[in-house]
Amino acid sequence: MDAATVMERCDALQVHTEEPGRLTRRLATPALAGAMDAVEGWLRDAGLETHRDAALNLFGRLRCGSPGAPAFLLGSHLDSVPDGGRYDGPLGVLTALAVVERIGATGARLPFDLEVCAFSDEESTRFSTAYWSSAAVAGRSDPAWLDRSDTSGVTLRDALTAAGGDPAAVAGCARSRGEVAGWLELHIEQGPILERDGLPIGVVTGIQAQAQHRFTIAGTAGHAGTTPMAGRRDALAAAAALIVGVEDVARRTPGVVATVGRIDAEPGATNVIAGRVTLTTDVRHPDDAVLGRALAEIEDAAHAIAAERGVEITNEALALNRAVPCDPGLMSACARAIASQGLPVRELASGAGHDAVALSHIAPVAMLFLRCRGGISHNPAESVLAADVTVALDVMERVITTIGGRP
Amino acid sequence: MDAATVMERCDALQVHTEEPGRLTRRLATPALAGAMDAVEGWLRDAGLETHRDAALNLFGRLRCGSPGAPAFLLGSHLDSVPDGGRYDGPLGVLTALAVVERIGATGARLPFDLEVCAFSDEESTRFSTAYWSSAAVAGRSDPAWLDRSDTSGVTLRDALTAAGGDPAAVAGCARSRGEVAGWLELHIEQGPILERDGLPIGVVTGIQAQAQHRFTIAGTAGHAGTTPMAGRRDALAAAAALIVGVEDVARRTPGVVATVGRIDAEPGATNVIAGRVTLTTDVRHPDDAVLGRALAEIEDAAHAIAAERGVEITNEALALNRAVPCDPGLMSACARAIASQGLPVRELASGAGHDAVALSHIAPVAMLFLRCRGGISHNPAESVLAADVTVALDVMERVITTIGGRP
Numbered sequence: 001m002d003a004a005t006v007m008e009r010c011d012a013l014q015v016h017t018e019e020p021g022r023l024t025r026r027l028a029t030p031a032l033a034g035a036m037d038a039v040e041g042w043l044r045d046a047g048l049e050t051h052r053d054a055a056l057n058l059f060g061r062l063r064c065g066s067p068g069a070p071a072f073l074l075g076s077h078l079d080s081v082p083d084g085g086r087y088d089g090p091l092g093v094l095t096a097l098a099v100v101e102r103i104g105a106t107g108a109r110l111p112f113d114l115e116v117c118a119f120s121d122e123e124s125t126r127f128s129t130a131y132w133s134s135a136a137v138a139g140r141s142d143p144a145w146l147d148r149s150d151t152s153g154v155t156l157r158d159a160l161t162a163a164g165g166d167p168a169a170v171a172g173c174a175r176s177r178g179e180v181a182g183w184l185e186l187h188i189e190q191g192p193i194l195e196r197d198g199l200p201i202g203v204v205t206g207i208q209a210q211a212q213h214r215f216t217i218a219g220t221a222g223h224a225g226t227t228p229m230a231g232r233r234d235a236l237a238a239a240a241a242l243i244v245g246v247e248d249v250a251r252r253t254p255g256v257v258a259t260v261g262r263i264d265a266e267p268g269a270t271n272v273i274a275g276r277v278t279l280t281t282d283v284r285h286p287d288d289a290v291l292g293r294a295l296a297e298i299e300d301a302a303h304a305i306a307a308e309r310g311v312e313i314t315n316e317a318l319a320l321n322r323a324v325p326c327d328p329g330l331m332s333a334c335a336r337a338i339a340s341q342g343l344p345v346r347e348l349a350s351g352a353g354h355d356a357v358a359l360s361h362i363a364p365v366a367m368l369f370l371r372c373r374g375g376i377s378h379n380p381a382e383s384v385l386a387a388d389v390t391v392a393l394d395v396m397e398r399v400i401t402t403i404g405g406r407p
Numbered sequence: 408m409d410a411a412t413v414m415e416r417c418d419a420l421q422v423h424t425e426e427p428g429r430l431t432r433r434l435a436t437p438a439l440a441g442a443m444d445a446v447e448g449w450l451r452d453a454g455l456e457t458h459r460d461a462a463l464n465l466f467g468r469l470r471c472g473s474p475g476a477p478a479f480l481l482g483s484h485l486d487s488v489p490d491g492g493r494y495d496g497p498l499g500v501l502t503a504l505a506v507v508e509r510i511g512a513t514g515a516r517l518p519f520d521l522e523v524c525a526f527s528d529e530e531s532t533r534f535s536t537a538y539w540s541s542a543a544v545a546g547r548s549d550p551a552w553l554d555r556s557d558t559s560g561v562t563l564r565d566a567l568t569a570a571g572g573d574p575a576a577v578a579g580c581a582r583s584r585g586e587v588a589g590w591l592e593l594h595i596e597q598g599p600i601l602e603r604d605g606l607p608i609g610v611v612t613g614i615q616a617q618a619q620h621r622f623t624i625a626g627t628a629g630h631a632g633t634t635p636m637a638g639r640r641d642a643l644a645a646a647a648a649l650i651v652g653v654e655d656v657a658r659r660t661p662g663v664v665a666t667v668g669r670i671d672a673e674p675g676a677t678n679v680i681a682g683r684v685t686l687t688t689d690v691r692h693p694d695d696a697v698l699g700r701a702l703a704e705i706e707d708a709a710h711a712i713a714a715e716r717g718v719e720i721t722n723e724a725l726a727l728n729r730a731v732p733c734d735p736g737l738m739s740a741c742a743r744a745i746a747s748q749g750l751p752v753r754e755l756a757s758g759a760g761h762d763a764v765a766l767s768h769i770a771p772v773a774m775l776f777l778r779c780r781g782g783i784s785h786n787p788a789e790s791v792l793a794a795d796v797t798v799a800l801d802v803m804e805r806v807i808t809t810i811g812g813r814p
Binding site: 081082083123124125128189190191192208210212220221222223224225226227228229231234236237239240241243244247250251256257258259260261262263265266267268269270271272273274275280282284318350351352353375376377378379 | 488489490530531532535596597598599615617619627628629630631632633634635636638641643644646647648650651654657658663664665666667668669670672673674675676677678679680681682687689691725757758759760782783784785786
């Protein structure tokens with residue numbers, strides 16, 4: 001299975017979407033099930049033993065270790081944000097399959113089995129549950145998350161049951177540290193550095209710390225024509241001030257990125273002052289302490305806005321993920337594999353979160369970034385070069401054989 | 408029919424709602440049809456000749472003039488904003504019915520017939536069509552409005568047909584200037600002045616100028632973790648700056664009120680920078696020229712934000728209504744009727760728009776405001792005193808008999 005096949009399959013998976021004409025594939029939807037079925041077929045075609053777990057994850061195992069050996073995991077996720085691109089997730093799953101297929105074809109024996117992983121919920125778009133599916137594998141899925149609802153009021157518990165998963169068995173998805181030898185994921189960079197430096201691939205040093213919150217602003221609904229400006233408790237105007245404040249905190253703290261991506265104003269009529277607004281924040285920095293200070297500044301801004309405008313502003317944490325460094329031994333193997341291609345070794349921090357955050361609790365983790373056009377991701381314009389995928393497959397194969405003691 | 412009955416009927420109409428537990432009654436919904444049916448029953452009970460027109464309006468006529476005489480119109484609307492109150496609209500319809508019923512009971516002959524009007528769409532919540540139903544009666548309904556869609560994508564044309572109206576016959580709803588002798592509406596003040604001054608009722612001098620626009624902010628969607636702050640074209644951050652700017656224009660221009668009540672951000676995910684945002688503005692001032700300057704300042708703010716942030720900001724006008732003065736003769740009759748109750752005559756400008764805006768094109772118009780608790784409207788907390796309604800009924804009856812030449 002070569003790079004051209006990987007590219008074709010990334011194209012082909014786009015048909016599995018919730019919305020005609022754009023790629024949206026959230027947890028526990030028929031679209032995701034369709035993608036999982038397609039990939040399971042390819043895993044079987046490659047001779048791997050497949051299974052699904054209670055959290056709707058898909059695995060395909062190559063028995064190249066001794067009986068009872070742990071598994072070295074490779075892969076990514078198959079869910080997608082609304083209106084996303086074809087490579088964020090599927091590229092990691094399909095390159096993993098290509099590499100495992102190649103190693104299987106050599107008949108090589110390794111100190112571990114190899115397992116291709118296709119996670120069901122990395123983007124957390126539907127239930128705001130960070131790394132829910134890989135957290136289940138890492139034994140870190142909070143049972144309370146099952147009661148979270150999507151925007152239609154459907155709980156994760158009910159969605160999971162309807163999609164063929166098993167809420168009661170999610171805890172049983174957990175694997176122990178002894179069962180997992182490591183984790184390697186290839187992912188598009190989602191940033192501009194490799195393209196700027198003219199490099200196809202780079203080694204990820206770690207994943208930055210990330211916090212997501214939901215803010216609720218409670219004011220007083222009223223008539224847009226008869227309520228004097230001075231007497232208003234306008235929840236949407238207060239929300240706007242908060243959005244500007246969040247942006248301001250990020251702009252004045254180097255390395256912090258902060259985003260308000262969702263907002264909902266009620267009652268939502270042109271001639272009615274909004275009485276209640278909810279919005280989400282997503283704040284990240286490579287250093288836990290710097291992130292903590294930025295979050296405190298956002299809280300201060302919210303308090304000041306609430307006091308000035310006579311509204312109530314509350315927030316709840318949706319997710320809080322500490323910075324996760326990649327494993328030095330695996331990073332070294334990645335660097336040597338890239339150098340063996342005659343390429344300079346570029347190290348990068350990951351701006352985005354990945355399943356490695358959850359999996360780092362049970363295994364050493366590593367990631368490789370692939371150059372992507374314009375640094376664009378979470379967008380239909382995601383684009384990679386087949387030639388870069390060719391390089392990535394060779395690098396990944398060498399990483400596995402190196403750490404398996406067969407360089 | 409006394410004030411207690413008016414109050415009971417305002418209560419009773421609350422059952423006709425789109426949403427259990429809160430009052431929402433938009434154009435061409437079963438909820439509005441239910442309210443219209445109930446009121447039609449009461450009109451018939453009072454001996455009035457009822458009819459519906461193609462725009463879903465309801466009328467009940469008392470033949471107290473000579474054959475061929477024009478009609479003096481009294482009433483208000485039966486639609487409601489989402490989560491609205493029980494008096495905004497129904498109070499005007501039911502007091503009109505009470506007054507016409509009383510005059511009918513006296514057997515008085517007047518130089519005009521009397522007609523109770525219950526308009527179908529004053530709030531414009533569903534299709535953003537300002538005074539669509541009274542505009543039809545005034546012969547000023549723009550046929551292009553029929554192609555406007557609600558948030559579900561249903562056009563006004565289709566909604567109207569489904570609800571038993573007739574899009575092709577809306578133009579035929581128009582009445583000529585000679586057919587309409589005048590318009591009188593009682594409405595809750597929707598402001599704090601009468602309550603502050605301890606007065607039950609006041610005379611409206613006119614309705615302020617109003618402009619509604621829909622702004623669209625187009626940026627670039629992107630990953631919340633990997634897109635540096637400096638490179639962003641965040642449509643929601645730009646929208647927030649615009650909302651703050653709109654508020655700022657209103658705050659620094661005495662008498663201007665400006666509101667952003669609706670906002671929608673796409674794709675609407677916690678970890679994705681918004682690529683596209685739409686929001687509405689509603690800006691009002693009693694003077695056309697001052698309103699025009701405020702709108703120009705908002706445009707300037709939008710241009711500055713677009714240039715600074717590298718986003719595109721466009722807008723379309725949803726409604727533009729010039730200031731409408733009430734008729735001096737009718738105002739004088741209102742003032743004398745209030746004075747005859749031994750009450751001081753308080754004149755007020757209307758901060759809200761009303762059907763008088765449309766009807767002023769075919770007839771002299773007048774309005775009376777009733778004290779409402781806390782100045783609150785467009786809210787379930789709307790509240791009036793039965794004693795104030797009693798005063799209003801006497802005042803309205805005297806206004807009609809005065810202008811009819813029977814003081």
